[in-house]
Amino acid sequence: MATILREWSYRYPWFYDGVIRLAALTVGGETKFRQLALDGLEITPDLHLLDLCCGDGQATRFLVTRSAHVIGFDASPIAIERANQNVPEAKYVRGWAEAMPFEDQQFDLVHVSLGLHEMRPVQLWRIMQEVHRVLKPGGVFTLIDFYVPVNWLYSLGLNLFLLLFETETAWQFIKTDLLDLSARVGFQEADRTLYAGGSLQVVHARKGTQ
Numbered sequence: 001m002a003t004i005l006r007e008w009s010y011r012y013p014w015f016y017d018g019v020i021r022l023a024a025l026t027v028g029g030e031t032k033f034r035q036l037a038l039d040g041l042e043i044t045p046d047l048h049l050l051d052l053c054c055g056d057g058q059a060t061r062f063l064v065t066r067s068a069h070v071i072g073f074d075a076s077p078i079a080i081e082r083a084n085q086n087v088p089e090a091k092y093v094r095g096w097a098e099a100m101p102f103e104d105q106q107f108d109l110v111h112v113s114l115g116l117h118e119m120r121p122v123q124l125w126r127i128m129q130e131v132h133r134v135l136k137p138g139g140v141f142t143l144i145d146f147y148v149p150v151n152w153l154y155s156l157g158l159n160l161f162l163l164l165f166e167t168e169t170a171w172q173f174i175k176t177d178l179l180d181l182s183a184r185v186g187f188q189e190a191d192r193t194l195y196a197g198g199s200l201q202v203v204h205a206r207k208g209t210q
């Protein structure tokens, strides 16, 4: 279930960005929110980064400050067009995350911000396999997305947010163990850090070097 607010958030960039800005106050503001998944990673300008489900380039904007080789990828032609205008420093490719048109072992880092909660379980499985395939040996997958809050106040906030803006996939997603999923697709190490009372998770998973 979702409401008209979901449609508005896709139709009007100012509305989506405003909602995210408001929600990001729970972690200290949008700039902080957009960098949480990158914290602790050594990203040098020569690394090849993929912003998967890049939307209008909201997170791509931060990736291009770290590397000169950033590709934004999204299924929506409108999102790709807006991202191109908003963050021209990156290159963009349109397609489905379940079947990415990239070579094996092309990227050092694959980043997904608020993208995977939109996927059905079978899509999620396929996308995780694709992420593993396109990463170089030793490459890192990093994600920021919703999770199950640990206290009632954040639980109330997240439930309200999901009711207003999201569909059934988000409710399923927060119960999915991404560490287990990462291990099953072949990642060697994975860890999760929780923010905003547990309503946000950052997952880092590293591909083995063999």
Ligand SMILES: C[S@@+](CC[C@H](N)C(=O)[O-])C[C@H]1O[C@@H](n2cnc3c(N)ncnc32)[C@H](O)[C@@H]1O
Residues within 6 Å of the ligand: 020, 052, 053, 054, 055, 056, 057, 058, 059, 073, 074, 075, 076, 079, 095, 096, 097, 098, 112, 113, 114, 115, 118
């Ligand atoms: C909620 S937006 C996230 C935008 C941005 N990354 C952010 O952090 O604000 C989710 C994006 O995922 C894209 N998307 C949804 N399903 C997809 C799929 N199967 N393959 C590629 N992109 C997809 C949508 O077009 C949308 O732009």
